[in-house]
Amino acid sequence: MKKIKVLILRTAGTNCDYETQAAFELCGAVVDCVHINTLIERKDKIFEYDILAFPGGFSYGDDIASGKILANEVKNKLGDEVREIALSGKPIIGICNGFQVLVKMGLLPDPKLFEQISTLSYNDSDKFECRWVYLKTEKKVKNESSCIWTKNLPDIISLPIAHGEGKFIPGDKKLLDILNKNNQIVFRYSAKDGSDPGYPLAPNGSVEQIAGICNTKGNVFGLMPHPERYVFALQHPAKEGFDGKYGCGRIIFQNAVNFVKWS
Amino acid sequence: MFEIEIFKKKGFKNSHGEHVLSDIFELAIKDITKVEYSPLYLIDGDINLSEAKMTAVELLSDKITESYAVRRYSDLNSKTVNLQMLSASVIEVCYKKGVTDTVVESVMKAVKDLGIDKDIKVRAARKYYLFGTVSKTVLNIIATKLLANTLVQEYKIK
Numbered sequence: 001m002k003k004i005k006v007l008i009l010r011t012a013g014t015n016c017d018y019e020t021q022a023a024f025e026l027c028g029a030v031v032d033c034v035h036i037n038t039l040i041e042r043k044d045k046i047f048e049y050d051i052l053a054f055p056g057g058f059s060y061g062d063d064i065a066s067g068k069i070l071a072n073e074v075k076n077k078l079g080d081e082v083r084e085i086a087l088s089g090k091p092i093i094g095i096c097n098g099f100q101v102l103v104k105m106g107l108l109p110d111p112k113l114f115e116q117i118s119t120l121s122y123n124d125s126d127k128f129e130c131r132w133v134y135l136k137t138e139k140k141v142k143n144e145s146s147c148i149w150t151k152n153l154p155d156i157i158s159l160p161i162a163h164g165e166g167k168f169i170p171g172d173k174k175l176l177d178i179l180n181k182n183n184q185i186v187f188r189y190s191a192k193d194g195s196d197p198g199y200p201l202a203p204n205g206s207v208e209q210i211a212g213i214c215n216t217k218g219n220v221f222g223l224m225p226h227p228e229r230y231v232f233a234l235q236h237p238a239k240e241g242f243d244g245k246y247g248c249g250r251i252i253f254q255n256a257v258n259f260v261k262w263s
Numbered sequence: 264m265f266e267i268e269i270f271k272k273k274g275f276k277n278s279h280g281e282h283v284l285s286d287i288f289e290l291a292i293k294d295i296t297k298v299e300y301s302p303l304y305l306i307d308g309d310i311n312l313s314e315a316k317m318t319a320v321e322l323l324s325d326k327i328t329e330s331y332a333v334r335r336y337s338d339l340n341s342k343t344v345n346l347q348m349l350s351a352s353v354i355e356v357c358y359k360k361g362v363t364d365t366v367v368e369s370v371m372k373a374v375k376d377l378g379i380d381k382d383i384k385v386r387a388a389r390k391y392y393l394f395g396t397v398s399k400t401v402l403n404i405i406a407t408k409l410l411a412n413t414l415v416q417e418y419k420i421k
Binding site: 060061063064065068069072073076077104116117118119121122123124125126127169170171205 | 275281282302325327328365366369376377378
């Protein structure tokens with residue numbers, strides 16, 4: 001059977017690469033963590049992989065703004081290749097700092113445009129927020145969104161967050177309407193019962209509580225919470241999970257691996 | 264030499280400024296009514312105005328929430344100063360010479376990534392605009408208690 005190959009892009013300051021690798025391996029993929037300098041030296045290597053992941057962490061120390069320096073580096077040195085992968089329909093995920101990178105290089109929400117039209121800015125609290133939160137994967141979104149990463153998730157899931165700059169801000173109202181209309185808003189912060197949360201369950205002041213978005217095709221996905229930190233039930237504070245063993249985060253990685261396997 | 268200052272656009276929350284204001288209240292200083300925070304970068308070397316602007320747009324500012332001002336160092340006392348900020352007291356904080364500033368190293372790398380392959384020197388600072396009438400003594404208290412670690416950082420009150 002075909003082995004699904006995943007590329008995790010790492011650089012100075014990424015620190016969730018091993019967890020992301022473990023999550024994909026749990027789902028049956030073969031994973032390489034590759035430093036960006038290695039990839040820049042051999043750009044065609046990127047096309048050997050089926051899935052591309054931008055892990056969480058603090059790339060370049062979050063200097064200037066989180067993800068900004070890596071976003072510029074990827075865009076200027078690997079932009080054509082990354083955009084081609086996005087447009088080809090291969091799955092791409094950006095988690096936390098990786099989400100900031102995708103947004104700031106312009107791969108999300110529209111890889112065709114490939115321009116920054118939204119941002120992830122400083123939390124309203126001006127603090128690093130680190131806790132478990134609830135996320136609404138609205139039924140409408142789950143059934144109608146083309147996002148390949150979030151199929152078969154429960155309506156409300158719980159994932160950990162850890163960020164200082166997670167406030168999602170679309171460039172204008174028109175973009176927000178488009179994101180809503182196309183069901184590109186995949187996750188929103190919520191209370192446990194699905195109602196609108198207040199702080200601290202809404203950790204950053206994101207517009208419309210946005211926690212994760214995808215492109216219209218559904219293959220490029222970015223989110224602030226960390227699904228790779230909840231692949232086993234044991235990782236949850238209350239040991240909740242499915243099949244008595246696994247966490248919801250696993251479903252996200254399994255979806256992408258299955259998508260490649262069956263396509 | 265160019266000075267690049269980053270401002271929050273109108274309508275966007277200056278979270279760090281608000282945080283500093285609440286910390287000032289906790290020092291029992293009630294005369295400051297508003298604080299605006301601006302990152303500041305001094306870039307020295309063989310770069311021209313269009314390269315400085317490109318650095319400001321593509322690297323140092325956020326296209327959605329921030330605007331910027333690029334000034335030649337020789338223009339710093341001229342009319343290019345943001346008029347809205349003129350009524351404020353200003354505290355500028357930066358690392359002392361000889362102390363490693365990792366932000367500076369990241370900026371120098373990132374400028375090269377933009378395709379500006381020139382020898383430059385960068386200094387980074389944090390600029391706080393404090394609105395309200397307070398004495399220089401109080402500003403010194405705010406600077407030393409809240410804004411600067413005087414062991415490794417220096418500050419200027421303007």
